Amino acid sequence: MSWQQAVEKTVTGMGYELVDCGRSPGGLLGVFIDRVPERVYPSGPGEFITVDDCELVTRQLQLVLEVANVDYGRLEVSSPGLDRPLRKAADFRRFAGSEIDLTLKVVFQGRKKYRGLLRLAEPAADSEAAPQADSFELVFQDGKEDKVLGFTIEEIREARLVPLVDFKKKRKNAGEDAADKTQESGGHEE
Structure with a gap:
């Protein structure tokens, strides 16, 4: 059994998903894991990997x-x-509806890089056949039209989720904390 197989068997056997693993020349063995949505984990509920x-x-x-x-x-x-x-078809199905960055292997209509909303491929309007299991679509803005x-x-070089970070929520909570402190100190800011 290769080291990759040992890592994959261990990670999946523990109920996690192996996203990627690799070795660097300096001896670093890097393993990237994710949670499987329908599973319950010892570290508690949630959709993100924890330190635990x-x-x-x-x-x-x-x-x-x-x-x-x-x-x-x-x-x-x-x-x-x-x-x-x-990387895998299961990844694309799992994150359908998410915004992604997509880089193609070959230039299409003058470019290789696209950003848009990932969705499962729909059958052509004039066809009764179902789309291929590993076919997907990216809805993107080109000028003012979708x-x-x-x-x-097989046609993509790389695909990644676009990070969603909500700084407004954090600022709002920080503002509420400051207001609470002002009220606790009798109306005077410290």
């Missing part, structure tokens, strides 16, 4: 890699990040 999840997987991988006699300098287990890569780019996984 990473620690749990790290401990198990250290044992497995030692038994498998895999030589590495350092093991790093982490989440795939807010800009999670999409366009649809159909693609398969």
